[in-house]
Amino acid sequence: MKRRSRKDSPNNAIETPIMYELIQDFQNKDILDLGCGDASFGKDLVERGAASYSGIEGSEQMVEAAKRNLSQVNGSVHLHTMESYTYGEEKFDIVTSRFAIHYVADIDALFQNIDLSLKEEGKFVFSVQHPLTTASFTSKKKGDRRENWIVDDYFLEGERKEPWIEQIVVKYHRTVEQYFRALISSGFSVVDLREGTPVRDNFTDEKEYKRRLRIPVVLAFSCIKNKNV
Known part of the structure; x- marks a missing residue:
């Protein structure tokens, strides 16, 4: 959390503004957030007018932090992974997920469950690590600050x-096209897509802003559940 809370972190300077822009109107909406972490996002959504918030999180420590954040608002958190959670039918107006779906092996099943849980014409907005940064099997050897990126093995989908x-974490690389096709086949219309173009006003440090202009680190989609035919 200390690492993520840096003002110029990609989460704060790039991904957060995009997510709010893509979600747009969330007033009086019921929201499901997959991989919610400490649910500070959910707390903010409810305080700013969302009707309710349900967070899904697989980490026990994060769930405890989320419970504390949601204690004074109309929000709840459930200890589940995205794969183990039982999705109800047409329960939510908006489903979100932030930098979490790239940890899921089977996005086809996940997207179908999300489609099931959304009300008619409900919205699905999510971000993942940009595929250019996950493509190569050898581009990142250490966990420290990155100054170069190797783009290789792009069309080799998988772990x-x-x-x-x-620590060593396992992510699942897939191309932009693969995300798009999985969404379409699961019943969504993709209405917007962002690659996290940095905005100078969101950075306190000029060097970090210029560094982030070199390669995209965020891929975000805004999707609408299609009407039942």
């Missing part, structure tokens, strides 16, 4: 192992 805070 990638990456160092992060002295």
